[in-house]
Structure formats: C-alpha cells, structure tokens
Amino acid sequence: MTRFEDQDLSQNAFLGGKLHLWQPVKGYRAGVDPVLLAASVPATSGQSVLELGCGAGAAILCLAARVQGLELNGVELQPAYADLARRNAADNSITLEVVTADLTELPPELKQRQFDHVIANPPYYRGGAHSPAQDSGRSAALGEQTQLANWIDVATKRLAPRGYLHMIQKADRLSDILIACQGQLGSVEVLPLAARSGRQAELVILRARKGGRAAFRLHAPLILHRGDRHERDxxxxxxxxxxVLRDGAAMGPFYTSRR
Structure with missing residues (x-):
C-alpha cells in the first residue's frame, strides 16, 4: 500500500488531547508503548532526534509535544505510514523530516548525519514466531524482518558521541539487545515495565550511551496499573x-539517573 485513503483512517487523541494522530482503522495502531518510550527520553531543546521505524509518528511526536525546539527526523520503511507521519506532524504544527527507506539502506545524506538521540520501537516478535497479521502494515510492525542487532548497529552509527539510544522491546528479547550493545554502546540501563504489582515484566525500555562507561543498571520495575489484578472496567x-499518558509528563527513573 502506497497511501491511506481518508475513509481508512481515524484520528485519535494522545497526551490528553495535546496531540491528535491519524491512524489506520485496520492496520498497526499505536498503543501506550510509543508514548512510554517518548516519556523516557531526556531530550532538551536544540537537540536532534532520529526515530528508526517511526510508523505514523506516535513516539517522536509525543516527544515533540513535551520538549519544544527539537530537530526531528524519522525513517519508515512503509510509504503509507511515512506519509501518515508527515501528515500528523503537519496537522500538529510540528516540523518532522521523514525519509522512506529500509533502515539498513539509509540514503547517503542521512548516513552523513549524527543525532543526540535515537529512539526505536522495533517489531516485538522474531520472524516466524507469531501468527502473521492479515494486514501487511500490522504484520511488518509486529514481526521482525530486520534483525534486532541491525537496529542497534544502525542506531549506534547514527548517534553523535555521548548520544543516547532509547528502545522499547519485549522483556524476552533483552538478552538479544544486551548482546548487540556489547562493544558499541555503554552506560546501559534497563527499565522493566510490569502490568501490575507482582507480575513479571512484559516490556523493557533500554537506555544506552555511545561512549558511555558507567556500570550496567537494572531499575526496579515500573508498575503500569494499580492493584494486583483487574477488578473492574x-x-x-x-x-x-x-x-505520562494524559499530561505528557516525563517518566521518572531515567531522569533521576542521568549518567
């Protein structure tokens, strides 16, 4: 699919209405994960940010809604989603440059640039490890086509010295992430995300720094929901x-442990 028609889209509010994003009615739709990713990034005005696999722009635009004056760039493989990211940025009066490309085959002009922050929400499932979605966009967003190690390799090359990578991923992929970071990124921190108290973490957010030398840090799990079980709608x-979700606040742990 090269583009979405208006009748194929719905517009949804994020950050308590601070941001409105067009998303496909059928296809990949952003949930809370990209919002949490954006909230973990300690970017400051004047810095540059690159999102690998930006989709319709949820993560990078949520970051832009919280931090003014960022230089924003995205890479997206699927033309229809890249166009949505551009449209969403324009509709929210945010300047975002989106390149339609495979992240392993970036155009020369992008390969010559470096960024203060790289963010990514790669597909959660190894290729062939989940039932493929009928919609091609959702299938590409959920099922790995480019290995996780390649995402981290590309991110490392695009980071400026002392720049940060932030990535959200399933907890069972953490070992893959840590192996890929070895020899490339340091000052690694991991924030587990657990649905409720007493539950295993299903997701993790990784922060790593180019040229970082601090010891590995594993944060206490961040609990998403009150109570130890679902009791009512x-x-x-x-x-x-x-x-974070309603007011666009920053997410505490990574802000109290800058290294």
Missing part, C-alpha cells in the same frame, strides 16, 4: 503512568 493506571 475503566482506567486503572498508576498516577505516574497516568501523568
């Missing part, structure tokens, strides 16, 4: 997570 996010 309705929102049950913890106050910290609610502030």
């Amino acid at each position: 309705g929102e049950s996010y913890t106050p910290e997570i609610s502030a």
Whole structure:
C-alpha cells in the first residue's frame, strides 16, 4: 500500500488531547508503548532526534509535544505510514523530516548525519514466531524482518558521541539487545515495565550511551496499573503512568539517573 485513503483512517487523541494522530482503522495502531518510550527520553531543546521505524509518528511526536525546539527526523520503511507521519506532524504544527527507506539502506545524506538521540520501537516478535497479521502494515510492525542487532548497529552509527539510544522491546528479547550493545554502546540501563504489582515484566525500555562507561543498571520495575489484578472496567493506571499518558509528563527513573 502506497497511501491511506481518508475513509481508512481515524484520528485519535494522545497526551490528553495535546496531540491528535491519524491512524489506520485496520492496520498497526499505536498503543501506550510509543508514548512510554517518548516519556523516557531526556531530550532538551536544540537537540536532534532520529526515530528508526517511526510508523505514523506516535513516539517522536509525543516527544515533540513535551520538549519544544527539537530537530526531528524519522525513517519508515512503509510509504503509507511515512506519509501518515508527515501528515500528523503537519496537522500538529510540528516540523518532522521523514525519509522512506529500509533502515539498513539509509540514503547517503542521512548516513552523513549524527543525532543526540535515537529512539526505536522495533517489531516485538522474531520472524516466524507469531501468527502473521492479515494486514501487511500490522504484520511488518509486529514481526521482525530486520534483525534486532541491525537496529542497534544502525542506531549506534547514527548517534553523535555521548548520544543516547532509547528502545522499547519485549522483556524476552533483552538478552538479544544486551548482546548487540556489547562493544558499541555503554552506560546501559534497563527499565522493566510490569502490568501490575507482582507480575513479571512484559516490556523493557533500554537506555544506552555511545561512549558511555558507567556500570550496567537494572531499575526496579515500573508498575503500569494499580492493584494486583483487574477488578473492574475503566482506567486503572498508576498516577505516574497516568501523568505520562494524559499530561505528557516525563517518566521518572531515567531522569533521576542521568549518567
């Protein structure tokens, strides 16, 4: 698919209405994961950010809604989603440059640039490890076509010295991520995300620094929902997570441990 028609899209509010994004009615639709990723990035005005696999722009535009004055760039393989990211940026009065390309075959002009931050929400499942979605866009977003190690290799090359990579991924892929970081990125920190108290973490957010030398740090799990089980319909996010999702707040652990 090269583009979405208007009747194939819905517009959804993010960050309590601070941001409105067009998304396909059928296809990959952003949930809370890219919002949490954006909230973990300690970017400051004037810095540059590159998102690998930006989709319709949820993560990088949520970051832009919180931090003004960033230089924003995205890479997206699927033309229809790249166009959506451009449209979403324009509709929210945010300047975002999106390149349609395979991240392993970036255009020369992008290969010559380096960024203060690289962010990524790669597909969660190894190729062939999940039932393929009927929609090609959703299938590409969920199922790995480019190995996770390649994402980290490309991110490392595009980072400026002392620049940060932030990546959200399934917890069972953490070993793959840490192996890929060896010899390339340091000052590695991992923030597990658990749905409820007492539950295993299903997701992790990784932060790593180019040229970083600090010791590995594993943070205590960040709990997303109140209570130890689902008891009734309705929102049950913890106050910290609610502030991230509804108010566009930064996510605490990575801000209190800058290294």
